Amino acid sequence: MSSANSVAYTSSTNLVPVQAEFNSAGVCVGLVGPGGAYFSPPLTGTTIDNTVIGGTTPAAVTGTDVYASEEIGYNASAQGTVTQLTSKSTGVTLNKSSGQITMNNASLAAGTTVLFTLTNSTLSAKDVLIVNVGSGGTSGAYWPYVANVAAGSAVIGVYNNTASPLAEAIVINYAVIHGA
Numbered sequence: 001m002s003s004a005n006s007v008a009y010t011s012s013t014n015l016v017p018v019q020a021e022f023n024s025a026g027v028c029v030g031l032v033g034p035g036g037a038y039f040s041p042p043l044t045g046t047t048i049d050n051t052v053i054g055g056t057t058p059a060a061v062t063g064t065d066v067y068a069s070e071e072i073g074y075n076a077s078a079q080g081t082v083t084q085l086t087s088k089s090t091g092v093t094l095n096k097s098s099g100q101i102t103m104n105n106a107s108l109a110a111g112t113t114v115l116f117t118l119t120n121s122t123l124s125a126k127d128v129l130i131v132n133v134g135s136g137g138t139s140g141a142y143w144p145y146v147a148n149v150a151a152g153s154a155v156i157g158v159y160n161n162t163a164s165p166l167a168e169a170i171v172i173n174y175a176v177i178h179g180a
Helices: none
Strands: 019-022 028-032 079-083 098-102 112-117 128-135 142-150 153-160 173-177
Touching: 128 142, 128 153, 153 173
Parallel strands: 079 098
Antiparallel strands: 019 028, 098 173, 112 153, 128 173, 142 153
8 A cells, every 4th residue: 555645756856057059049959978978868848047058048957057159248237337526546437247447547656556446346355356458548558457346346457567657548357256
């Protein structure tokens, strides 16, 4: 005699990382598993996290490994620009996950660092902020770096690596890698 609460069947599945292949219509047609082995399991669903695969609306995808065959980054709506007013130490506000900061063209003495605050509501204390010189200025003369990241702001430093003062409006590119 069986109980109404007994288990009829149990199964264990070993999960392995795979990479999906999609056709031009955005439909998953197969998977590439460990060692590059191609396989086509029964594909009964066409969603990830309740979002249509191949859809045109961006959505979050949660996973342990995410691979891209081309670029990976932020779309245009996540990017912005801001221009620094008054001096190179004047703080700026840009609430975007990536962007460009055009610095003031005030003079920066040789071998000197200037610090300014980027106020950014997308930043958390667990994020990584990447900065580099995008344009404007003597090539190799400026070394930008991130001195501090906190919830809602970061302190960015720019060092003049030359033997002369420079008065150039350099553009600092930045991107946030969100740490959750």
